[in-house]
Amino acid sequence: MQENKETSTSELFYPSDEIIQNANIKEYDSLYQYSIENREKFWEEQAESLEWYKKWDQVLDSSNKPFYKWFVGAETNIIHNAIDRHLKTWRKNKLAIIWEGEPGDVKTYSYHGLNREVCKFANVLKSMGVKKGDIVTIYMPQIPELVIAMLAVVKIGAAHSVVYGGFSSESLASRIQDAKSKVLITADGGWRRGKITDLKKIANEAMSRSATIQSCITVRRTSQEVYMESGRDYWYHDLANHPVASNKCETEVMSSEDMLFILYTSGTTGKPKGLVHTHGGYSLYTSVTHKYIFDIKDDDRWWCAADPGWITGHSYLVYGPLINGTTIMMYEGAPNYPYPNRWWQIIEKYGVTVLYTSPTAIRGLMRFGEQWPERHDLSSLRLLGSVGEPINPEAWKWYHKVIGKEKCPIMDTWWQTETGGAMLSPLPITPLKPGSATKPFFGNELAVVDEAGNEVKPNEEGKLVIKAPWPGMARTILGDDQRYVDTYWNDYKAQGWYKAGDSAKVDQDGYFWVIGRIDDVIKVSGYRLGTAEIESALVSHPAISEAAAIGLPHELKGNAIHTYVILRNGFVGSEKLESELKEHVASEMGKFALPEKINFVEQLPKTRSGKIMRRVLKARALGQDEGDTSTLEE
Numbered sequence: 001m002q003e004n005k006e007t008s009t010s011e012l013f014y015p016s017d018e019i020i021q022n023a024n025i026k027e028y029d030s031l032y033q034y035s036i037e038n039r040e041k042f043w044e045e046q047a048e049s050l051e052w053y054k055k056w057d058q059v060l061d062s063s064n065k066p067f068y069k070w071f072v073g074a075e076t077n078i079i080h081n082a083i084d085r086h087l088k089t090w091r092k093n094k095l096a097i098i099w100e101g102e103p104g105d106v107k108t109y110s111y112h113g114l115n116r117e118v119c120k121f122a123n124v125l126k127s128m129g130v131k132k133g134d135i136v137t138i139y140m141p142q143i144p145e146l147v148i149a150m151l152a153v154v155k156i157g158a159a160h161s162v163v164y165g166g167f168s169s170e171s172l173a174s175r176i177q178d179a180k181s182k183v184l185i186t187a188d189g190g191w192r193r194g195k196i197t198d199l200k201k202i203a204n205e206a207m208s209r210s211a212t213i214q215s216c217i218t219v220r221r222t223s224q225e226v227y228m229e230s231g232r233d234y235w236y237h238d239l240a241n242h243p244v245a246s247n248k249c250e251t252e253v254m255s256s257e258d259m260l261f262i263l264y265t266s267g268t269t270g271k272p273k274g275l276v277h278t279h280g281g282y283s284l285y286t287s288v289t290h291k292y293i294f295d296i297k298d299d300d301r302w303w304c305a306a307d308p309g310w311i312t313g314h315s316y317l318v319y320g321p322l323i324n325g326t327t328i329m330m331y332e333g334a335p336n337y338p339y340p341n342r343w344w345q346i347i348e349k350y351g352v353t354v355l356y357t358s359p360t361a362i363r364g365l366m367r368f369g370e371q372w373p374e375r376h377d378l379s380s381l382r383l384l385g386s387v388g389e390p391i392n393p394e395a396w397k398w399y400h401k402v403i404g405k406e407k408c409p410i411m412d413t414w415w416q417t418e419t420g421g422a423m424l425s426p427l428p429i430t431p432l433k434p435g436s437a438t439k440p441f442f443g444n445e446l447a448v449v450d451e452a453g454n455e456v457k458p459n460e461e462g463k464l465v466i467k468a469p470w471p472g473m474a475r476t477i478l479g480d481d482q483r484y485v486d487t488y489w490n491d492y493k494a495q496g497w498y499k500a501g502d503s504a505k506v507d508q509d510g511y512f513w514v515i516g517r518i519d520d521v522i523k524v525s526g527y528r529l530g531t532a533e534i535e536s537a538l539v540s541h542p543a544i545s546e547a548a549a550i551g552l553p554h555e556l557k558g559n560a561i562h563t564y565v566i567l568r569n570g571f572v573g574s575e576k577l578e579s580e581l582k583e584h585v586a587s588e589m590g591k592f593a594l595p596e597k598i599n600f601v602e603q604l605p606k607t608r609s610g611k612i613m614r615r616v617l618k619a620r621a622l623g624q625d626e627g628d629t630s631t632l633e634e
């Protein structure tokens with residue numbers, strides 16, 4: 001990062017010669033051009049970086065759009081590439097995971113050791129009757145056993161559904177139900193800000209509401225007292241000590257398009273939406289994006305500070321890095337516990353070389369001041385990453401200067417649960433503009449268009465679309481193909497484009513600037529929440545007859561949840577009721593969904609057909625023009 005140069009939209013930050021010389025990819029434009037002109041060939045060539053039990057008959061099957069299939073006829077298992085193949089090389093004894101618990105305890109696993117633990121867990125799962133095609137739900141804190149459990153499920157041909165450990169029993173129960181899971185894996189608790197979380201208690205509540213669960217495996221983390229129901233609940237360590245849980249287990253042969261995992265995300269209705277990802281394409285897309293964007297080398301210590309319970313954790317904490325044989329850093333707790341230097345201490349202690357995190361985390365740590373990172377030697381860092389929401393230039397510059405010492409390029413990656421991996425992103429060689437995710441990754445064509453599908457002019461706002469299929473794409477929504485089509489593919493049906501649900505601009509240099517969601521999704525601290533989920537949590541409270549939720553800008557969280565509620569007869573709005581309602585939403589959904597503000601109102605802006613016009617509420621709150629209100633009936 002040497003010279004800075006003003007352009008009409010923003011400053012440019014250039015990579016140093018050293019970065020360019022060492023980069024895995026030294027030139028973007030020509031390879032990009034090649035990759036979109038020869039899309040299938042490009043991916044076929046990249047697929048040579050993986051091992052396949054059997055190669056494909058066809059790279060891409062587009063015969064039943066938008067249900068694309070990749071590497072049709074091929075046989076693989078992501079575990080073969082993430083673990084098994086490394087055991088045949090010197091990487092067998094390379095560190096796969098370095099984990100630090102919040103209380104300071106440390107565990108490390110070589111690829112050899114990780115394989116042993118995964119095999120053991122896989123045999124435990126087999127002994128509980130888990131088979132190919134089953135979906136196992138996992139609800140755990142950020143401990144290595146979470147990763148081991150995910151890998152074990154997949155090794156025996158089942159699929160996982162990881163539910164983030166911050167979700168409520170209600171949310172967990174509905175996800176278990178939708179996936180029809182028979183087995184749940186959880187832990188007695190985890191550590192967060194010096195306190196123990198009640199994971200098993202929440203899991204028990206969820207299980208009491210779900211008809212499908214037959215057995216639950218609990219990993220001991222905190223040793224707190226928990227209720228174990230006989231015939232249903234088993235301690236992992238008891239099962240693992242049984243002779244059936246040997247250290248050897250064959251990896252199940254899967255076809256490329258077999259289900260690897262489902263991951264629930266928020267959408268327009270309250271019903272959970274389980275996006276389906278598959279073995280072949282996802283293995284390829286996560287590993288290739290990880291290797292090229294983050295310029296991964298064998299001596300890296302990679303730290304993706306996301307929870308494995310979200311897509312970022314799936315793709316870039318677990319699968320992409322393991323396939324690339326990378327050493328992964330993992331930390332259980334809060335970034336500012338016991339002091340705001342915890343992350344910087346971890347980077348110094350373990351020599352982390354690449355840090356990938358969210359703008360919310362950066363803004364949160366920035367608040368404590370430069371003195372905290374300045375106490376630590378962060379010189380091991382060579383690259384930084386950002387994901388989950390737009391990064392404001394102020395946070396970008398702080399990250400660049402204070403953490404990256406002006407020598408670490410920042411990879412601002414735009415993507416979604418649906419895309420499986422990064423779609424827009426710089427490479428280390430790309431001149432950067434703070435706040436822009438720059439350009440499409442190889443093989444991808446993205447555009448910003450109007451309602452009719454015409455590209456908007458440079459620097460004009462429009463809708464972000466993806467014009468062609470890519471291997472990492474979600475294949476469908478579990479059990480609801482129609483919803484998959486309606487949600488993503490109907491708006492630009494004639495063109496066959498995928499609608500991202502974000503608004504964006506492209507500037508005169510072809511750089512993309514993602515602005516934010518334009519649908520019923522709110523990104524709060526990087527968490528993806530649906531307005532419908534928040535509203536249904538509110539109306540489940542006896543005082544509420546109708547509710548609307550919107551996101552409004554928030555300095556730290558990016559967006560905060562503001563709600564508008566109509567009370568039932570006999571209830572009066574008060575500060576006490578406001579805090580009760582906030583707590584109610586948090587207990588229905590999880591603490592991360594705590595609303596910022598509850599507004600008591602007499603009526604809500606609606607269309608004549610009765611749909612709440614959240615857009616109007618937002619415009620009013622921001623003092624902006626309400627736009628077209630011809631359908632408004634208040």
Ligand code: WTA
Binds near residue numbers: 412516
């Ligand atoms: C937002 C997270 C701007 C966006 C990987 C997207 C971003 C949603 C960025 C998906 C970024 C993600 N710049 N916005 N670099 N990355 N987003 O499914 O609104 O949790 O649609 O996946 O996050 O959220 P999800």
